[in-house]
Amino acid sequence: MKPSFGMGILVAVLLAAALALLGQVSLQGAVTLGLILAGLWTVLSAFVIVDEGARSYYLGWGVIIIGLSLTYFIPVQYAVGLVLIAIVGLIIATAFLSRAPKATGSAAGSPAGGQPSPAS
Numbered sequence: 001m002k003p004s005f006g007m008g009i010l011v012a013v014l015l016a017a018a019l020a021l022l023g024q025v026s027l028q029g030a031v032t033l034g035l036i037l038a039g040l041w042t043v044l045s046a047f048v049i050v051d052e053g054a055r056s057y058y059l060g061w062g063v064i065i066i067g068l069s070l071t072y073f074i075p076v077q078y079a080v081g082l083v084l085i086a087i088v089g090l091i092i093a094t095a096f097l098s099r100a101p102k103a104t105g106s107a108a109g110s111p112a113g114g115q116p117s118p119a120s
Contacts, residue, residue, distance in 0.1 A: 005042075005049055011041075029072065035066070038065055039068075040066065042058055042059075042062030043062035043066070044062075045058050046062060056093075063086045064083055067086055070082060070083075
């Protein structure tokens with residue numbers, strides 16, 4: 001059976017719920033654990049499961065989900081601030097990495113204007 005994104009998220013949620021029902025973590029701890037596991041699976045999926053075209057999308061959402069789990073450890077306004085900083089960083093990184101390389105010089109047989117020269 002090939003692993004899928006949905007299967008990994010399901011495992012993350014069920015594992016967190018099982019630990020909460022067994023009394024190993026509190027309800028807030030289970031939610032945090034579920035978010036951390038789901039975020040880690042999303043980041044891992046970006047490199048292993050999904051196509052290269054959707055890689056930055058999955059990576060971005062993985063970072064955001066992991067950032068939301070920080071509310072268990074730090075105050076909510078700091079966690080939201082860190083998530084917003086991560087979003088801005090991901091936007092900048094995506095825009096920088098997705099730029100098409102510029103051609104240096106003109107192609108053979110083409111004038112500098114980019115229009116093909118008339119055939120002789």
